[in-house]
Amino acid sequence: MIQIIPETSRFSVKNEWLESNLSFSFGEYYDESNIQFGPLRVFNDDTIQPGRGFGIHPHREMEIVSIVLKGQLKHEDSLGSSGHLKFGNVQLMSAGTGLLHSEMNPSTEEESSFLQLWFFPDQKQLTPSYQDITFNIDAMHNELLPILSSNPTEGTAKIHSDVTLYLSRLDNGQELYFKQDRGRKMYVFVIEGELVLNQEFVVSQKDSARISNEQELTMKSNQESFILFMDLAGGE
Amino acid sequence: MLMIRHAIGSRLFYQTDDYKIQPHEDKWIISISIPEIHAKEILKFKEELNLFDVEENQKTWYYSSDDHVVFNKAKDQFIISTDHKTVYPV
Structure with missing residues (x-):
């Protein structure tokens, strides 16, 4: 079975610094019939205005992937990791038992667009970890x-x-x-x-x-x- | 102030000033006065609850890795046995 989900059916969140298009239930958007697809739990298509972003906040028990499509993303976390990502970079954060992080658009001029995907982990209480991946375009x-x-x-x-x-x-x-x-x-x-x-x-x-x-x-x-x-x- | 939020997207389920946090061995027992109607809704998400003790300059994040959340109907009270605690500045 192939189910097409049109762009327009995604749930949109818009404020002065963020536009987020949600493919699955997330935050204030909750639809019991649209929670996950296999281990995929979150698929957010995000755009952040220059100089803004997600301040320090926690995660646990999720494998979190961010794929930068346009602009830059600056990562910092409680593991002491930091990253400066642009197109060609993917961020993989294994939240495990818990970590704190922030994701900011460090540019003063350009928007940052990225896909944020969360997956249920195969096992609980993993040691948190972070890595930047650079792929060959x-x-x-x-x-x-x-x-x-x-x-x-x-x-x-x-x-x-x-x-x-x-x-x-x-x-x-x-x-x-x-x-x-x-x-x-x-x-x-x-x-x-x-x-x-x-x-x-x-x-x-x-x-x-x-x-x-x-x-x-x-x-x-x-x-x-x-x-x-x-x-x-x-x-x- | 204590906030109970969903771990996925941080939806706010409940906030209150009527709560107690007591250390017990290597855990923290959080007691929260809460009407049954709210408690029932929150229990649906008991595997995915984050609790935040919010103070002026810091937040303390608690959660229960074994989903230990109990509602005492007679007292309209949640008892959440948490085993993870992280303090961070705001």
Whole structure:
């Protein structure tokens, strides 16, 4: 089954410093029928105004991934870690037993846009950790480039959740193919451009697709496209 | 002031000045006076509760790693046995 979630159906939060488009229940938005997809619990598409951001606050028992799409993001946490991220960087924070952090847009002029994904961890009470990942932008050209995984290969970061997250930038007319194991899920988010899944389902910019009970998936670009793809454990 | 928030997105479930925090061995027992109608809603999220003791210049964050949250209906009181405590400036 392929369920297309249009951009316009996301829940939007807007204030003077933040625009956040929520794909799943989060904060004041609560919909019992839209809590998670496999281990994926949060998928927020955030834009922060210059000089603003999320001040110091805690997390626990989540694997938190931030993918910078535009601008910069400055990270500081109670582990003593710090990071300065831009496009080409991904942040992986394993909250485990708990940590405090802040995420700010250090620019005085440019907005910061990033995707914030939270996954349920495979086990509780992990030791908190933080890492910045730099991926090879050229290597995702017309390929699914794994960025992080529960079973990482060389150059891929380890996440404590049953997921592999890929990025790809496709030329117009290019097609990707993914063979999936029975019982697992897939998730597609179109960052830019437009895709057609299995010759039938159109996924436009900022739309997503939640895919269950499919053993094969083709993803063909209708135009130059930049996509996020995930192979996820089954379940809820 | 004590705030009870959801760990995912920080939705505020309840806030009150009517509470007590007592250390007990390696835990902190937090007792909160709360009407049953609020308690019932909060119990649905008992695995995902963060508690914040908010003072002028600092917050203290507590949570229970084993979801130890009990509602005493006779007293309209939550008893939350927390095993994690972090103090941070605000």
